[in-house]
Amino acid sequence: MCDQDTVNENDAYLKRNPFQSSMNRRQFGKLTAGAAAAFMLPPLANAQDVVENDVMIETPDGTADCYFVHPANGSHAAVLMWPDILGLRPAFRTMGKRLAQSGYSVLVVNPFYRSAKSPVVEEGESFGDPETREKVMPMARALNAQTHVTDAHAFVDWLDQQSAVDTSRKIGTMGYCMGGPMVMRTAAAIPERIGAGGSFHGGGLVTDNADSPHLGIENMEAHMWIAIAENDDERDPQAKEVLMDTFEETGVMAEIEVFEGAMHGWCVIDSTVYNEAQAERAWNRMLGIFETAL
Template sequence: MNDTSAAARAAQRGITQQEIDQRVFDLYDEYCHGRIDRREFLARAAAIAVAGGSGLAMAQALLPSYARAQTISFTDARLKGSYVTYPSPGGNSGTMRGYLVQPAGSGPFPAVLVVHENRGLNPYIEDVARRLAVEGFLALAPDGLYPLGGYPGNDDDGRELQAKLDQAKLRADLLNGARFLKAHALSTKKLGVTGFCYGGGIVNYLAATLGGELQAGVPYYGVAADTASAANIRAPLLCHLAEHDERINATYPAFEAALKAAGVSYQIHVYPGTQHGFHNDSTPRYDEAAAKLSWQRTLSHFKTHLA
């Protein structure tokens, strides 16, 4: 059988995280962060000799299946979701769009901004916003790609579009989203922010930029903020890191030292055996135990500091 046939069989039966060679995970990380394209990712994975399996099958198994990531329906009676636009001065187009989800009831509610990865507002991030809403939070998930037409329906194109944006203006767009949400009529004016991968780095950036305007931050495997800005942080931080994520983790020792020096309240949890992206349940990088534990900690952090 050729690698393509092996990949098809693997897709049918499903490949677990434990079956995927670390070299394939490392290539996927390169691909996810735009350092190689999809074709090169699959070609280089196919060249990996794996006992009892196929490097190509493993690579294809890592590509997202967003049907797996929907845990809360769009029509769930516990929430109401809608797409909203709002002004974004200094951003890429002057206007932004996001997915706003409110819990059932009249509010007001504590508010949480949800920041996407480096590919726009995909279904997984929308589901995270709904997960927060059913826990009693007003959640806004901005689509940084809105100035270019919005999330295009697949991650490859989304990643390319996000790379084309003026990155400083994209950060302004996300900062404006935080301020729009905090000021929203349904908000208690208590603001938290969480984000994943690129979005995790934005959490750290927003914590330093917003200062006392932010009440809690939860970055998931996001690059640390510049150490010089740590003294501006006022919000307690809860940082989730994967064990096998050398590039991101290398940014934290200096950041942690700066947080300590500035007297910032923080926790850093490194989840054993996990890969970058372990919370994202659309691919085999998902680690159920770590995802559930980190999410419990996230909810507790927000409920404590946004009360």
């Protein structure tokens, strides 16, 4: 979960791992200079040529600016990608494009479209900066279980109207940080279309609230992949137990793993705690699930 405790834990981790911190400072320097984030990702074998477009999608609450990228030829299974608390930005465009190069039609959304068009942060800005937190936290708090579901319906409906999407195949969805609950609610709200879902260091998957994301598991028909940061698990070790029990009780196929040495944010390429080896392992497992579930 993105909060001051997360900032403190990640700062402590970077102090213990100065090489990691040094690498990310160099990465941020390249990003700030305007270079594409793709330099940080390992090369992709057999990458397909893709077509990229900025698109505007009507929702019950307005018009969402999104990024749609898909293979240049044919129709393919769709994937709906929910960014972390810093929103749609070059890092997530790069991650979406990489997924499309693996053969998927990918919609990366701006979850904050009600408040501002993307990007809502400048390249190089970090959640660790107080000014950045002051900018994004109010936008994040303006979202809730209802907005997650109405947005999910709008985005899935839009995808199903695109010629690059094979509607005979199920849709995948993946989300990071605050995108984790959005993945859970998407899979629960549209089970007839969602065949696989992945939460990467998702925050708030299990709460005491009546609308806790885990309470929708009984409605899911997707193969779920829950990748948990080590420090998130240390703070709330019972969450994974509740998830495991609920998935088992409802018969929903799910895989849950705590990633040792991986801090909250480790999967996002412009994160200060990006961990390439562990991020690649989480990404490749998601690809494996997509291959069989979509």
